Amino acid sequence: MSSKIAVVGCTGAVGIELVKCCHARKSVFGDAPPDLYASARSAGKTLDTPYGPLTVVEFNVETLKAKAYDFIFLAVSGGFSLENAIPLTTNASGTPTYVIDNSSAYRYHDEVPLVVPEINFDSIAALDSKLIANPNCTTAIAAMALYPIHQEFKLKKLIVSTYQAASGAGEPGMQELLEGCKAHVNGDARPENKIFSHPLPFNCIPMIDKLQENGYTKEEMKVAWEMKKIFGTDDIKVSTTAVRIPTLRAHAEAITLETEKDISPQAVVDCLKGKPGVVVEDDPANNVFPLPLTxxxxxxxxxxxxxxxxxxxxxxxxxxxxxDQLLRGAALNAVLIAEAIVTKK
Amino acid sequence: MSSKIAVVGCTGAVGIELVKCCHARKSVFGDAPPDLYASARSAGKTLDTPYGPLTVVEFNVETLKAKAYDFIFLAVSGGFSLENAIPLTTNASGTPTYVIDNSSAYRYHDEVPLVVPEINFDSIAALDSKLIANPNCTTAIAAMALYPIHQEFKLKKLIVSTYQAASGAGEPGMQELLEGCKAHVNGDARPENKIFSHPLPFNCIPMIDKLQENGYTKEEMKVAWEMKKIFGTDDIKVSTTAVRIPTLRAHAEAITLETEKDISPQAVVDCLKGKPGVVVEDDPANNVFPLPLTxxxxxxxxxxxxxxxxxxxxxxxxxxxxxDQLLRGAALNAVLIAEAIVTKK
Incomplete structure (x- = not known):
């Protein structure tokens, strides 16, 4: 049976990956392409997708409700989600529509599950919610490695320093980095910046998202808030320094962790072995370690x-x-939530 | 009175900065330019310097001993330093020659002082040594911020994640990054790498220097070994993750620290105020924070x-x-050691 899927915000970096991730799971969702929605500015455009060319339709909440989708992916601003996410969970035919929201709008609402499907898929049923929040990219990436460790050794403290890619600011962020690099190698030592607070080429910027009262940025606090909600515990202390570096689409993170039980590097390797969505690449003597490019x-x-x-x-x-910030950090995680709903229900 | 100075390894990135730093301190060292030495390959070349054009002379230990220099700066490999640093401390006329070595060759020798002049200048007299080791760049940069904090609040733990520039691999490292960026923006997604273990453009590489038995790299362990020696204590636990990022010549570091005494952000600002060689730039609401470019x-x-x-x-x-990795992290620190010897003796 085929799933009826809509991607809202289909022209952005995450929207494009959402369509690709659905296509890669045709065996789960069926052959029919998702319907693509965006703002009036993009309506009528044709996008090249793995399904072939698809035309973008202007978003209208009633249009979507009338279509009775099984899944609606939102790759839009928090403000847009706040206005539309809940209305979209009900539709004309009364069948369930799951709305999977990539913004931070509902992540910290107690009644909305915040899901990494390999970790806390059960929270969707537990909260009986049709609106599901997709986590922050930095959190989702770290969580894949940390949750198996937490289960076996119980995490107490996490100190995280991030090396975050330009894609966290979407396609315009990646473009600004590439164009800035081009200008820099052609002799402009401080190329123009509009998306980032300072030029990103040959620089790193130790501030992402808004400043909070405690001196940490929202990006830094998201890791603490979201890790605790996804892991279902308040007993982990988390401190993050979030830094933008001149990479394109994969985030990296240096993590120091303290556990309740004794732990060793070999025990971590053993514990991560065979876990879905995570792979150990740890042979530094042969220059094997995680890299944004790979x-x-x-x-x-x-x-x-x-x-x-x-x-x-x-x-x-x-x-x-x-x-990959656009995959596990956004589109892939969202599509895996839908896949788990299809295959487990 | 004028100081007689030699720069050995004058054609490298650090060597070039050493000459500039000496020139900037003409009031201390006098108007005469340093003598420039390098390998046979560079001998006879003329370098543009702030003193005007200077000719490079082939290094020969006897030539230098005959010249009875006051200061010899070594910006060369560890192997070269091991062979030549000690012989160079004695000269034909019997006057003292201070050899200030930027390599790691002698940093961990008990009888050789490892010096950040603002912190432990006294260790030179205490050890009565003419050979002085200049610290690792990551250590020297962090030490400027951390020593005043250590003095007032006593450091117990340091967790350091670095964002290190290509200049740590010298001029060839910076060239490889710039040329790789040019290739990348022209469509080559994995430009060539010879200096770094992987392509650095649009990437970060979480391994610098050789792997040690404990799984940390030598670059990571240097921070622990050197911070303790410079601060004169074994009571600080230090753990570092050293990561190369695509920046050119300034290192950044995210540091989490634990102190014995109560501490607050305001207390740190107050404690760093007016300290030499360090400046607080901390107004994130107005996008003011430390940046490699600035x-x-x-x-x-x-x-x-x-x-x-x-x-x-x-x-x-x-x-x-x-x-700046080439200044406080190398050349400037070395020249400030010489300046302190001139002005304090």
Missing amino acids: CSGRDDVSVGRIRQSLIFDNKGIDLFVCG | CSGRDDVSVGRIRQSLIFDNKGIDLFVCG
Whole structure:
């Protein structure tokens, strides 16, 4: 049976990946392409997709409700989601429409599940919610590596420093980086910046998203808030420094963790082995470790540089993770939520 | 009175900065330019310097000993330093020659002082040594921000994640990054790499220097070994993840620290105020924080994003530092050691 799917915000970096991820799971969702929606500005455009050329339709909440979709993916602003996400969960025919929202609008609402399907898929049924929030990219990528460790060794503390790609600011962010690099190699030492607060080429910017009262940015606090909600615990202390670096679409993170139980690098390797969505690449003597370039376009999160902590000794580990920001950090995670709903119900 | 100075390894990225730093301190060292030495391959070349054009002479240990220099700066490999640094401390006339070595060859020798002049200049007299080791760049940059904090609040733990520039691999590293970026923006997604273990453009590489038995790299362990030696304590636990990013010449570091005494962001700002070689740039609401682009070519280390730790609470701080790798991380620190010897003796 085929699923009826809509992608709202289909022209953005995440929207484009959503369509590709659906196509890669035709065996689950069926051969029919998703319907593509965007703002009036993009309506009528034709997009090249793996399904062939598809035409963009202007978003209108009533149009979508009338279509009785099984799944609506929102790759839009938080404000747009706040206005439309809940109305879209009901439709004309009364069948369930799951709305999977990539914005942060509903992530911290107690009644809305925040889901990494490999970790807490059950929270959707537990909350009996048709609106499902997709996590922040940095959180989702780290969670793939950390949850198996948490299950076996119980996490107490997480110190995270991020190396985040331009794609976190969407297609315009990637374009600004590429054009800025072009200008820089042609002799302009401080190329123009509109998307980022400072020029990103040959720079790194230690501030992402808005400043909070405690001096951390919202991007940094998201990791703490969301990790706890996804893992279902308040007992982990999380501190993050979120830094934008001149990479295109894969985020990396240096993580120091403290556990309740004794832990070792070999125990981490053993514990991650065979876990879905995560792969250990840890042979530094042969220059094998997670890299943004090799993780770009790949579904799995890569984990490497696994070593005993010099701070927390036998109860601590340092490691490095890397994952595609547009895939596990956004589109793939959302589509895997839908896949789990289709295959498990 | 004028100091007689030699720069060995004058054609490299650090060598070039050494000459500039000496020129900037003509009031201390006098108007005469340093003598420039390099390998046979560069001998006879003329370098453009702030003193005007200077000719490179082939290095020969006896030539230098005959010249009775006051200061010899070594910007050469560890192997070269091991062979030549000690012989160079004695000269024909019997006057003292201070050899200031930028390599890691002698940094961990108990009888050789490892010096950041603002912190432990006294260790030169205490060890009565004419050979002085210049610290690793990552260590020297962090130390400028951390030592005043250590003095007032006593550091217990340091967790450091680095964002290191291509200049750490010298001029060839910077060239490879620039040429790789040019190739990348012209369509080559994986430009050639010889200096770095993987292509650096649009990538980050979480491994710098050789792997040690404990799973950390030598670059990561240097921060631990050198911070303790410079601060004169074994009581600080230090863990580092050293990552190369596509920046040109300033290193950045995200640091989480735990202290013995209660500490606050304001107390850190107060404690760093007026300290030599360090400046607080911490107004994130107005996009003011340390940046590699603004720290390049600047003597002072910049500190920002100062916030109360979410891990160590009232006894912890998160902060971000940035400094020019070729200046405080190498040439400037070495020249400031010589300046302190001239002005304090």
